[in-house]
Amino acid sequence: xxxxxxxxxxxxxxxxxxxxxxxxxxxxxxxxxxxxxxxxxxxxxxxxxxxxxxxxxxxxxxxxxxxxxxxxxxxxxxxxxxxxxxxxxxxxxxxxxxxxxxxxxxxxxxxxxxxxxxxxxxxxxxxxxxxxxxxxxxxxxxxxxxxxxxxxxxxxxxxxxxxxxxxxxxxxxxxxxxxxxxxxxxxxxxxxxxxxxxxxxxxxxxxxxxxxxxxxxxxxxxxxxxxxxxxxxxxxxxxxxxxxxxxxxxxxxxxxxxxxxxxxxxxxxxxxxxxxxxxxxxxxxxxxxxxxxxxxxxxxxxxxxxxxxxxxxxxxxxxxxxxxxxxxxxxxxxxxxxxxxxxx
Amino acid sequence: xxxxxxxxxxxxxxxxxxxxxxxxxxxxxxxxxxxxxxxxxxxxxxxxxxxxxxxxxxxxxxxxxxxxxxxxxxxxxxxxxxxxxxxxxxxxxxxxxxxxxxxxxxxxxxxxxxxxxxxxxxxxxxxxxxxxxxxxxxxxxxxxxxxxxxxxxxxxxxxxxxxxxxxxxxxxxxxxxxxxxxxxxxxxxxxxxxxxxxxxxxxxxxxxxxxxxxxxxxxxxxxxxxxxxxxxxxxxxxxxxxxxxxxxxxxxxxxxxxxxxxxxxxxxxxxxxxxxxxxxxxxxxxxxxxxxxxxxxxxxxxxxxxxxxxxxxxxxxxxxxxxxxxxxxxxxxxxxxxxxxxxxxxxxxxxxxxxxxxxxxxxxxxxxxxxxxxx
Ligand SMILES: Nc1ncnc2c1ncn2[C@@H]1O[C@H](COP(=O)(O)OP(=O)(O)OP(=O)(O)O)[C@@H](O)[C@H]1O
Ligand code: SF4
Ligand SMILES: [Mg+2]
Numbered sequence: 001x002x003x004x005x006x007x008x009x010x011x012x013x014x015x016x017x018x019x020x021x022x023x024x025x026x027x028x029x030x031x032x033x034x035x036x037x038x039x040x041x042x043x044x045x046x047x048x049x050x051x052x053x054x055x056x057x058x059x060x061x062x063x064x065x066x067x068x069x070x071x072x073x074x075x076x077x078x079x080x081x082x083x084x085x086x087x088x089x090x091x092x093x094x095x096x097x098x099x100x101x102x103x104x105x106x107x108x109x110x111x112x113x114x115x116x117x118x119x120x121x122x123x124x125x126x127x128x129x130x131x132x133x134x135x136x137x138x139x140x141x142x143x144x145x146x147x148x149x150x151x152x153x154x155x156x157x158x159x160x161x162x163x164x165x166x167x168x169x170x171x172x173x174x175x176x177x178x179x180x181x182x183x184x185x186x187x188x189x190x191x192x193x194x195x196x197x198x199x200x201x202x203x204x205x206x207x208x209x210x211x212x213x214x215x216x217x218x219x220x221x222x223x224x225x226x227x228x229x230x231x232x233x234x235x236x237x238x239x240x241x242x243x244x245x246x247x248x249x250x251x252x253x254x255x256x257x258x259x260x261x262x263x264x265x266x267x268x269x270x271x272x273x274x275x276x277x278x279x280x281x282x283x284x285x286x287x288x289x290x291x292x293x294x295x296x297x298x299x300x301x302x303x304x305x306x307x308x309x310x311x312x313x314x315x316x317x318x319x320x321x322x323x324x325x326x327x328x329x330x331x332x333x334x335x336x337x338x339x340x341x342x343x344x
Numbered sequence: 345x346x347x348x349x350x351x352x353x354x355x356x357x358x359x360x361x362x363x364x365x366x367x368x369x370x371x372x373x374x375x376x377x378x379x380x381x382x383x384x385x386x387x388x389x390x391x392x393x394x395x396x397x398x399x400x401x402x403x404x405x406x407x408x409x410x411x412x413x414x415x416x417x418x419x420x421x422x423x424x425x426x427x428x429x430x431x432x433x434x435x436x437x438x439x440x441x442x443x444x445x446x447x448x449x450x451x452x453x454x455x456x457x458x459x460x461x462x463x464x465x466x467x468x469x470x471x472x473x474x475x476x477x478x479x480x481x482x483x484x485x486x487x488x489x490x491x492x493x494x495x496x497x498x499x500x501x502x503x504x505x506x507x508x509x510x511x512x513x514x515x516x517x518x519x520x521x522x523x524x525x526x527x528x529x530x531x532x533x534x535x536x537x538x539x540x541x542x543x544x545x546x547x548x549x550x551x552x553x554x555x556x557x558x559x560x561x562x563x564x565x566x567x568x569x570x571x572x573x574x575x576x577x578x579x580x581x582x583x584x585x586x587x588x589x590x591x592x593x594x595x596x597x598x599x600x601x602x603x604x605x606x607x608x609x610x611x612x613x614x615x616x617x618x619x620x621x622x623x624x625x626x627x628x629x630x631x632x633x634x635x636x637x638x639x640x641x642x643x644x645x646x647x648x649x650x651x652x653x654x655x656x657x658x659x660x661x662x663x664x665x666x667x668x669x670x671x672x673x674x675x676x677x678x679x680x681x682x683x684x685x686x687x688x689x690x691x692x693x694x695x696x697x698x699x700x701x702x703x704x705x706x707x708x709x710x711x712x713x714x715x716x717x718x719x
Contacts, residue, residue, distance in 0.1 A: 037517055038474060235470035239530075242428050243484035243537065244450065244457035253483070257474035 052333025085118010103311025
């Protein structure tokens with residue numbers, strides 16, 4: 001051990017070297033000593049966190065089924081649009097409820113049949129998750145990009161730009177967001193489509209993304225502004241200036257790498273929030289409408305018929321709870337891994 | 345200006361470590377930096393200014409190490425940051441090798457950028473935690489498009505070796521190093537562009553005392569071997585004495601005394617220099633008793649500095665003229681060439697003990713008086 005240590009710490013100058021670096025030195029004898037970047041250290045800490053890893057798998061599973069929904073439904077042999085219950089009169093009784101017990105769960109309809117229209121619940125849930133996650137990921141990307149742009153501009157330039165961006169975000173933060181979404185969804189849609197006409201789905205999706213993005217970026221933007229303000233005073237920024245680095249290079253090479261942590265941590269906390277917000281809007285009837293499958297709208301329908309057919313609510317509900325809990329746990333683990341000092 | 349000629353002549357004084365060729369590298373005249381203070385509601389407006397640096401002149405020659413000392417808050421760092429153009433001067437002129445760089449933009453600075461580098465005080469905040477040592481040291485070459493023979497990586501390894509680090513630490517991250525090692529990385533980064541002038545702002549004051557000497561020795565080696573001129577900013581007079589050939593003493597944004605090292609340390613004239621030197625723990629023990637001066641009060645606010653001589657509020661020789669007339673920085677009779685002092689009533693050029701200690705702080709005087717009685 002001693003000789004190994006010496007191999008690493010040739011500089012007798014002072015102090016010890018990180019123990020992690022020494023272990024690494026043991027592994028790689030030949031050639032360069034490769035140190036662990038802060039990112040690699042974070043990854044190692046994350047891998048040790050069982051809850052984190054488990055939640056990561058759950059989250060990945062959800063994304064996987066969302067992406068693979070068409071493949072899965074092909075293998076499964078059904079789609080979310082066909083009205084199986086109406087085509088086959090054996091499936092639904094005269095009140096429109098599934099004949100079979102437990103909401104019609106069977107080997108051919110895994111999660112049962114939708115009362116009334118008689119669609120397949122399993123594929124509806126798959127595609128519903130797909131719609132919701134697509135929208136939430138899009139909102140997260142848009143929000144994070146905006147927050148990075150405005151937050152860094154604000155913090156790095158300061159002065160007028162900072163003042164202006166700060167006041168705009170104050171104003172937007174003062175909006176009651178849920179109310180705003182409900183009130184503005186129809187307005188945004190109406191801007192593009194005559195109320196008499198049928199609204200194309202892509203437009204509703206775009207509008208949903210737009211309203212959530214509009215009121216979603218301020219939190220992260222403020223966090224990033226604060227971070228940039230404190231980083232800007234650090235001497236390594238001055239060191240870069242002294243060597244002649246341009247502002248663009250300083251933002252890209254000196255600031256951004258130091259902002260990855262807050263961005264990732266915040267994004268993992270924001271995404272589940274957007275999923276529930278989207279579900280809420282669809283539940284209220286201002287989000288995605290029939291016939292496009294949607295996670296949130298399944299709750300709306302499930303709520304209407306809960307007394308007679310609880311099974312219809314059961315699967316989307318359980319899926320949503322598992323997803324949100326897993327994502328939040330993942331967020332905690334990511335934060336702990338990045339910043340071990342913050343504790344639990 | 346006659347002042348300039350005097351300063352240039354100062355090189356006739358044999359310097360302890362001869363490296364200075366006498367050619368003027370950097371010349372600063374009347375350099376001023378006022379930080380505006382904004383306050384008010386609802387519209388903020390300027391209500392005053394921190395006069396951090398207020399009209400200083402100094403000249404640094406090729407290969408020379410020049411010390412800048414003074415109490416905390418007297419504007420040393422601000423001067424350093426003005427010279428490296430991290431701060432925009434309010435007034436005055438900075439010329440580098442005869443070229444006016446006072447208001448040069450980043451693009452205009454580009455040709456001389458690489459020649460004026462800086463070493464920072466805090467080894468923990470001066471290295472980007474997300475970059476490898478290789479990137480930190482190689483970055484400056486990338487920015488300035490310097491392609492040394494053998495490649496940048498090879499050059500970085502050489503630099504690591506020069507500053508006493510293992511070249512194989514190339515891929516390591518700053519968090520794996522101790523303070524002293526980090527400071528060496530900072531030195532390597534400054535050397536990467538082969539500068540002609542390095543502004544070192546208290547490069548060792550954040551380090552452990554046992555490591556300070558090693559880093560100072562490294563700087564000394566680098567200075568001597570590569571002929572780099574240094575503006576060495578410090579408040580530790582012992583280190584400055586060890587490292588520099590000429591020294592300027594700053595007080596509240598002004599230079600009050602400047603001269604070659606031996607003149608300043610052995611034949612100081614300005615009362616403030618006397619006070620500073622008397623506060624240094626015995627540097628050379630030659631049996632001789634040294635004077636004792638204990639100043640009263642704090643440094644006045646740079647927002648509203650005293651009129652006339654800025655030291656007058658704490659000076660034991662102050663008279664009316666000190667409040668009304670600012671003493672010019674001139675060469676006093678009996679001083680060596682280049683030794684300039686700004687004082688109406690200068691002290692004797694000696695640091696030997698006085699008949700009576702000057703203890704202006706009443707509390708200190710009481711304590712020391714009591715101590716003497718008990719002895
Ligand atoms: N960016 C700034 N804005 C306003 N005031 C400033 C700024 N930077 C420095 N000052 C003020 O200018 C004065 C000189 O500061 P400076 O940092 O140059 O002192 P210093 O001699 O380096 O002190 P120290 O030994 O503590 O480092 C101080 O009063 C300080 O408060
Ligand atoms: S000019 Fe007057 S106040 Fe200033 S240092 Fe000299 S004697 Fe003291
Ligand atoms: Mg300072």
